[in-house]
Amino acid sequence: MIDSFPPGLIMVIGALLIPFLPHIIRQIYMMILVLLSAYPLTLGIGIHTTVNFFDFEFILFQSDALSLPFAIIFHIAAVLNVIYGAHVKHWKQHVAIMSYSGAAIAAVHAGDLLTLFVWWEATAFTSVFLILASNTNRSFKSAFRYIIIQVTSGMFLLAGALILLNNEGNTLLAKFDINTLYGQLIFIAFGIKAAFPLLNGWLQDSYPEASEIGTVALSTFTTKLAIYCFAKCFAGTEILIAIGAIMTFYPIFFAVIENDLRRVLTYSLNNQLGFMIVAIGIGTELAINGAVAHAFAHILYKGLLFMGMGAVLYRVGTCKASELGGLFKYMPITAICTIIGAISISAFPLFSGFVAKSLIMSALGKEGLVLVYFMLLFASAGVLHHSGIKIPFFAFFAHDSGIKTKEAPVNMIIAMVMASALCILIGIFPSIFYSILPYQMVYEPYDFSHVVGQLQLLTFAAFAFICLWHFKIYPPELNSTVLNSDWIYRKMIPGVLFPLISMISKLNETLGNNLIGVSIKIKTYLATMMTTDRIFDREVGKDGLIIIQIFTVFLIFILISQVF
Amino acid sequence: MKSLIKKFGKINSSVLALCILFLILELIGHRHGETSIEDIMFFPAFFGFLSCIIIFKIGVSLRAFLMKKEDYYDR
Numbered sequence: 001m002i003d004s005f006p007p008g009l010i011m012v013i014g015a016l017l018i019p020f021l022p023h024i025i026r027q028i029y030m031m032i033l034v035l036l037s038a039y040p041l042t043l044g045i046g047i048h049t050t051v052n053f054f055d056f057e058f059i060l061f062q063s064d065a066l067s068l069p070f071a072i073i074f075h076i077a078a079v080l081n082v083i084y085g086a087h088v089k090h091w092k093q094h095v096a097i098m099s100y101s102g103a104a105i106a107a108v109h110a111g112d113l114l115t116l117f118v119w120w121e122a123t124a125f126t127s128v129f130l131i132l133a134s135n136t137n138r139s140f141k142s143a144f145r146y147i148i149i150q151v152t153s154g155m156f157l158l159a160g161a162l163i164l165l166n167n168e169g170n171t172l173l174a175k176f177d178i179n180t181l182y183g184q185l186i187f188i189a190f191g192i193k194a195a196f197p198l199l200n201g202w203l204q205d206s207y208p209e210a211s212e213i214g215t216v217a218l219s220t221f222t223t224k225l226a227i228y229c230f231a232k233c234f235a236g237t238e239i240l241i242a243i244g245a246i247m248t249f250y251p252i253f254f255a256v257i258e259n260d261l262r263r264v265l266t267y268s269l270n271n272q273l274g275f276m277i278v279a280i281g282i283g284t285e286l287a288i289n290g291a292v293a294h295a296f297a298h299i300l301y302k303g304l305l306f307m308g309m310g311a312v313l314y315r316v317g318t319c320k321a322s323e324l325g326g327l328f329k330y331m332p333i334t335a336i337c338t339i340i341g342a343i344s345i346s347a348f349p350l351f352s353g354f355v356a357k358s359l360i361m362s363a364l365g366k367e368g369l370v371l372v373y374f375m376l377l378f379a380s381a382g383v384l385h386h387s388g389i390k391i392p393f394f395a396f397f398a399h400d401s402g403i404k405t406k407e408a409p410v411n412m413i414i415a416m417v418m419a420s421a422l423c424i425l426i427g428i429f430p431s432i433f434y435s436i437l438p439y440q441m442v443y444e445p446y447d448f449s450h451v452v453g454q455l456q457l458l459t460f461a462a463f464a465f466i467c468l469w470h471f472k473i474y475p476p477e478l479n480s481t482v483l484n485s486d487w488i489y490r491k492m493i494p495g496v497l498f499p500l501i502s503m504i505s506k507l508n509e510t511l512g513n514n515l516i517g518v519s520i521k522i523k524t525y526l527a528t529m530m531t532t533d534r535i536f537d538r539e540v541g542k543d544g545l546i547i548i549q550i551f552t553v554f555l556i557f558i559l560i561s562q563v564f
Numbered sequence: 565m566k567s568l569i570k571k572f573g574k575i576n577s578s579v580l581a582l583c584i585l586f587l588i589l590e591l592i593g594h595r596h597g598e599t600s601i602e603d604i605m606f607f608p609a610f611f612g613f614l615s616c617i618i619i620f621k622i623g624v625s626l627r628a629f630l631m632k633k634e635d636y637y638d639r
Contacts (some may be wrong), residue, residue: 365598
């Protein structure tokens with residue numbers, strides 16, 4: 001019975017019991033839920049569970065070579081999240097994290113678009129509580145924007161699925177053609193969740209507003225679910241190479257000037273997604289392996305970095321570079337774990353980032369995409385700058401901020417040490433790591449050229465940063481807001497739309513008054529014509545006005561449709 | 565040498581030493597890249613150093629356009 005239960009579903013259902021359990025039992029219970037959820041993965045590749053509903057077959061549990069590595073890392077991340085959040089006594093965030101993780105895992109096992117849509121929206125509605133958990137005015141507004149955008153993405157997905165259903169008679173998750181309408185709608189849906197350029201504002205807006213444990217969970221699932229979907233449905237779609245290259249490139253500059261270190265990490269996340277999108281766009285077996293390997297490694301080291309900054313936020317109450325510094329002596333274990341995350345994301349040899357990123361760079365080299373190759377190489381130096389150096393340096397070193405604090409809680413340290421160990425193990429034993437990737441391959445990341453080239457690139461990029469800092473060229477971090485694409489809907493559109501609405505409203509008022517006048521004249525005329533005036537036995541008030549306006553608009557539409 | 569380490573700091577000097585070590589490594593073995601441009605001697609070193617400076621320069625110049633007061637969206 002339990003083995004045909006779709007992975008993740010038991011976490012979503014089981015989360016409903018969490019509020020009724022005492023703290024310690026709750027933590028054990030959540031661990032058991034994750035383990036039970038992982039058990040059906042032993043069934044292997046194939047379609048395992050389907051449900052018929054209104055003559056439509058929903059494929060709730062399908063597993064293939066692509067879904068398996070995502071399922072494995074999502075379960076590992078869920079375990080790490082449970083441990084990392086163990087100090088939080090209140091049940092609300094635990095329910096949100098468990099159901100959010102479960103929804104993302106279930107989405108990876110969906111075999112059709114309608115099932116995917118259900119879980120797609122479920123990830124949005126469960127994760128929004130992690131942003132609300134901060135309990136600030138800013139987080140409330142941010143959560144509101146977040147849910148609107150996530151639901152919009154779901155609407156695109158649903159529209160695409162319904163058109164596909166109408167055209168093909170099914171909504172099976174397969175490779176879609178970008179030149180079809182449904183393909184484009186689904187592509188946009190995935191693109192919103194993958195934080196494509198200009199669609200990325202929600203990511204930097206909302207993630208840093210979440211609670212310290214919420215951001216760790218958020219960084220794992222939503223965007224990587226989108227990466228899985230792209231790999232599943234749009235592998236080899238060439239436009240993804242260009243989009244991904246832009247994604248790797250531009251967030252670097254934003255990350256350099258951003259003051260909030262958790263927001264710096266969201267720009268870094270965006271940049272890392274770019275590497276994966278480029279690889280999916282290439283679409284060869286080596287490239288898809290690279291995208292999946294990168295997603296897998298990325299979840300660990302990015303989670304680790306967010307854990308480190310979450311621990312700082314929990315202890316100090318801020319993550320602003322301008323207010324931090326010199327925390328190494330108070331939080332040495334957190335600092336060391338964060339540095340391991342920083343070294344991993346920078347792709348130093350013997351760490352996970354290196355063995356994952358090498359696959360993508362080799363795939364680019366093999367395909368002869370020289371320009372994109374150098375864009376990604378440039379972005380690699382940028383990653384070192386903002387995630388490799390800026391994050392640990394400004395939080396734990398730089399200058400003495402005068403803040404006195406203590407080391408992170410034990411549960412946070414355990415989670416960080418586990419994530420650090422995994423980052424190192426993947427780097428040391430790449431062949432085991434490669435064995436879970438979708439395609440069989442023979443690849444040796446540790447050859448002389450790769451290692452020396454990468455070490456030169458990284459050490460000299462680090463040396464450049466050192467020179468800029470040492471010779472006081474690097475400007476001080478400032479409390480500020482860095483404009484991002486969310487500016488379009490937070491400032492520009494309201495700036496244009498509100499005056500327009502006000503103008504229309506005034507026009508409507510004038511028109512409405514005239515209509516009332518006309519309607520009263522009609523009423524008086526009809527009253528004199530009819531012996532009983534039951535139809536008009538009350539004053540034409542607000543609702544009367546609305547009815548008249550609706551009819552007017554309706555008539556205008558009919559007139560227009562007749563003319564054209 | 566001691567005065568250089570004192571002036572530049574221990575960690576900074578260690579990074580500089582590593583930079584020199586990795587340049588020497590290239591002289592010992594044969595390094596080749598994914599593209600022919602990368603085969604130029606010490607190319608990754610130059611590329612890494614210059615990229616970091618360019619990123620910094622562009623980032624700082626963007627401050628003028630993109631950096632607003634902290635309460636920008638709250639006003």
